[in-house]
Amino acid sequence: MTLTRVSQSKHFGGTLTKYSHASTSTQSTMHFNIFLPKEAAGNTKVPVLYCLGGLTSTEDNFPQKSGFGARASQYGLALVFPDNSPRNVSSRTYIQGDLGFSEAGASSDIGYGAGFYLNATKAPWDKNWKMYDYIAKELPEVIASNFPVDTARTSILGHSMGGHGALSIFLKNQSAYKSISAFAPILHPIESSWGQYALPRYLGEDKKTWEEYDTIKLLSRYAAEKNLRDDVKFFIDQGTGDQFLNNPDRLHTTVLVDLVKDLGLEKQFEIRFQDGYDHGFFFISTFMNDHIDHHAKSLGLTLNA
Ligand SMILES: N[C@@H](CCC(=O)N[C@@H](CSC=O)C(=O)NCC(=O)O)C(=O)O
Numbered sequence: 001m002t003l004t005r006v007s008q009s010k011h012f013g014g015t016l017t018k019y020s021h022a023s024t025s026t027q028s029t030m031h032f033n034i035f036l037p038k039e040a041a042g043n044t045k046v047p048v049l050y051c052l053g054g055l056t057s058t059e060d061n062f063p064q065k066s067g068f069g070a071r072a073s074q075y076g077l078a079l080v081f082p083d084n085s086p087r088n089v090s091s092r093t094y095i096q097g098d099l100g101f102s103e104a105g106a107s108s109d110i111g112y113g114a115g116f117y118l119n120a121t122k123a124p125w126d127k128n129w130k131m132y133d134y135i136a137k138e139l140p141e142v143i144a145s146n147f148p149v150d151t152a153r154t155s156i157l158g159h160s161m162g163g164h165g166a167l168s169i170f171l172k173n174q175s176a177y178k179s180i181s182a183f184a185p186i187l188h189p190i191e192s193s194w195g196q197y198a199l200p201r202y203l204g205e206d207k208k209t210w211e212e213y214d215t216i217k218l219l220s221r222y223a224a225e226k227n228l229r230d231d232v233k234f235f236i237d238q239g240t241g242d243q244f245l246n247n248p249d250r251l252h253t254t255v256l257v258d259l260v261k262d263l264g265l266e267k268q269f270e271i272r273f274q275d276g277y278d279h280g281f282f283f284i285s286t287f288m289n290d291h292i293d294h295h296a297k298s299l300g301l302t303l304n305a
Pocket residue numbers: 053054055056057061065108159160161162279280281
């Protein structure tokens with residue numbers, strides 16, 4: 001598998017580079033950005049944090065707006081910023097029949113920029129929309145075979161739809177990650193208008209299949225099965241001024257708070273409500289250092305002078 005370098009910028013002593021590659025999971029050309037700190041220059045393996053973006057994002061939103069660079073370089077931490085859906089597939093197929101393909105202007109809740117980090121099973125999405133496989137399996141292999149990363153020290157975070165992706169992928173692959181965090185995650189997509197639009201289109205009408213991609217359902221199930229790691233802390237920031245938190249609630253943060261209480265998991269969850277912050281990147285960039293600190297601790301990193 002060949003990586004094509006699209007662009008590169010020096011950033012806080014390291015490099016932020018965008019690559020494209022042919023993806024077997026999504027049968028399309030995928031793009032990602034990777035930040036490699038200066039420590040990686042001599043082929044020294046560094047820990048890696050995957051950052052998953054929300055609806056309408058590409059591989060560029062997180063690196064350009066989150067303000068990750070100073071802290072990541074102080075820790076010597078690599079970050080990977082994937083795209084959140086396939087792009088430039090044979091769009092005619094999708095536009096026909098008004099399937100809500102975002103390129104057609106019908107909806108930004110499905111299609112390009114709205115992969116929901118799941119494996120679609122319903123035509124026409126089932127051909128390319130395999131973002132679960134791409135993020136959980138294919139991309140880590142691509143990264144491990146092309147860059148000096150210590151795969152035993154891998155972590156994951158995400159924002160909104162990307163928070164849903166990070167949490168659900170973490171829960172389903174708990175041994176693969178050292179730590180998990182999220183900004184304003186979509187926690188209960190089966191009860192959210194976003195999920196209720198996208199999930200039947202990607203997965204069909206059987207709601208049991210939707211539960212495979214629902215953090216509230218996955219957490220309940222794994223806790224009941226005693227299949228939840230107890231050495232990891234879920235770190236979540238949620239702005240109280242988030243436009244998606246009320247009228248209607250599309251995020252369901254309080255459902256998680258109640259569930260954590262019911263399950264007696266308070267010690268494993270730090271859910272912070274940040275006064276007045278909205279859903280956007282001004283919120284994320286305010287608390288990005290805290291998230292990097294959270295992951296760095298689990299990855300065994302300390303701040304360089
Ligand atoms: N139009 C959509 C929401 C668009 C939006 O706000 N996207 C957010 C993530 S929301 C959930 O995943 C985002 O991060 N966009 C990229 C950015 O750089 O801001 C709607 O209202 O439903």
